[in-house]
């Protein structure tokens with residue numbers, strides 16, 4: 499029997515993992531996140547199944563090695579929360595793709611909502627306020643969309659944008675045929691809308707920063723559905739105060755751990771930057787939900803279970819992450 503310690507469980511994923519689980523696997527579902535305080539709860543398990551906000555630092559890696567865990571099965575694409583240099587005997591699998599459509603469609607949904615102020619209209623009409631004052635948007639048709647990162651999600655997003663008649667310019671260190679590329683500064687200068695679809699790396703950390711906010715059109719809208727730390731959020735608040743851009747959509751936030759995915763509605767929020775962002779009428783925040791479609795949840799569970807099965811039956815990992 500392969501025993502799996504499943505951290506940060508949410509009801510919507512437990513149900514689908516139970517459905518995909520094999521007969522020779524036993525999943526121990528736990529609500530708490532994996533970090534140095536909770537690592538002991540993986541004792542007796544062969545696999546740790548973790549998600550985006552679990553913190554697999556050097557201490558956690560050491561603990562997992564000592565207790566004989568053999569595989570870290572990430573049920574997400576990103577792995578920036580793993581201390582890969584401290585892996586020791588551990589192997590890591592991930593889910594490289596589960597639905598690029600889910601994320602790309604959410605990014606476009608956020609842009610449409612902000613541009614046409616649908617979030618405001620929804621609240622108004624619920625109180626029988628049918629005024630249109632302040633709800634004017636712009637046509638997307640004919641405007642310039644800057645896409646940072648033209649991988650799986652970026653390419654689906656570009657297809658969606660082309661359907662709206664947007665002109666695309668892009669930045670990616672590995673350009674593809676059929677897309678017009680430019681450097682990042684030009685992209686920030688010339689775009690009417692900017693959508694981030696690259697991974698978080700040393701190179702991309704705070705790529706949207708004070709210098710680049712100053713380059714943006716004052717009418718521009720920024721969308722980040724990728725990773726929070728691509729955007730310097732303190733500089734973003736400053737830029738919004740200085741009316742350096744029209745609006746921003748965030749599905750991710752650099753200090754999201756502890757807030758996103760959780761109900762904190764009854765508590766005082768300590769994060770002043772998050773409070774300021776939430777308070778602004780031209781900021782739309784969703785809590786890392788861009789991936790959340792039925793198809794994506796099924797693909798995540800199916801691939802994660804497939805990764806575990808492959809490793810324990812053949813010793814290989816098709817979707818391996820190495821240091």
Ligand code: NAI
Nearest residue numbers: 647648649650651652670672695696697702723724788789
């Ligand atoms: P991918 O690996 O297919 O594509 C990433 C692209 O970014 C590649 O073309 C790569 O060359 C490019 N890239 C790398 N470094 C770059 C840089 N410094 N500047 C510009 N481009 C760079 O990844 P995929 O599947 O398209 O995912 C993109 C990102 O979306 C993931 O890294 C993840 O952070 C985020 N994501 C967010 C989700 C959400 O629910 N909000 C769900 C899934 C992914």
